[in-house]
Amino acid sequence: MSDFFKSKTFTAVLFSIGAIVLALAVFQLGMFVGFRKAAFSFRWGEDYYRTFGGGRKPMEMGMKRDGLFDSHGATGKIIKITLPNIFVEGPDMAEKSVLVGDKTEIRRFRDELGPSDLKVGDFVVIIGVPNSDSEIEARLIRLLPPPPEFFPDAGMKIK
Numbered sequence: 001m002s003d004f005f006k007s008k009t010f011t012a013v014l015f016s017i018g019a020i021v022l023a024l025a026v027f028q029l030g031m032f033v034g035f036r037k038a039a040f041s042f043r044w045g046e047d048y049y050r051t052f053g054g055g056r057k058p059m060e061m062g063m064k065r066d067g068l069f070d071s072h073g074a075t076g077k078i079i080k081i082t083l084p085n086i087f088v089e090g091p092d093m094a095e096k097s098v099l100v101g102d103k104t105e106i107r108r109f110r111d112e113l114g115p116s117d118l119k120v121g122d123f124v125v126i127i128g129v130p131n132s133d134s135e136i137e138a139r140l141i142r143l144l145p146p147p148p149e150f151f152p153d154a155g156m157k158i159k
Contacts, residue, residue: 040130108143
């Protein structure tokens with residue numbers, strides 16, 4: 001019996017079972033991430049009119065090529081502030097609701113700021129976690145200088 005455990009056949013079978021278990025674990029992780037992205041996009045679509053009071057733009061403009069929204073962050077210009085929520089319009093013209101909490105870090109370069117330092121028109125990058133209300137619970141908000149395309153006199157556009 002101990003020769004069986006030392007045989008090449010046993011090693012190959014054990015390696016094959018390990019590879020199958022690893023492949024199934026990776027597949028399950030992909031399903032979990034895909035489900036979270038799809039659920040966020042679904043909730044965002046259902047809550048759009050409640051959140052923003054009707055749409056100015058077609059729903060499809062806020063989606064990426066795979067038909068799903070980025071659920072773990074936002075980039076763009078602050079268009080409305082009603083703390084603890086801020087609303088950000090991204091380059092794809094999608095508006096996202098961001099929840100600012102007590103543990104949210106707000107930074108401009110190396111300086112730490114508070115929620116009261118945010119202003120309509122500020123450009124931000126937000127990293128967070130989606131919640132069940134189609135909001136992004138912000139963990140980090142980084143204020144950025146305005147991109148060159150928003151300077152009308154600069155004469156240059158970034159595509």
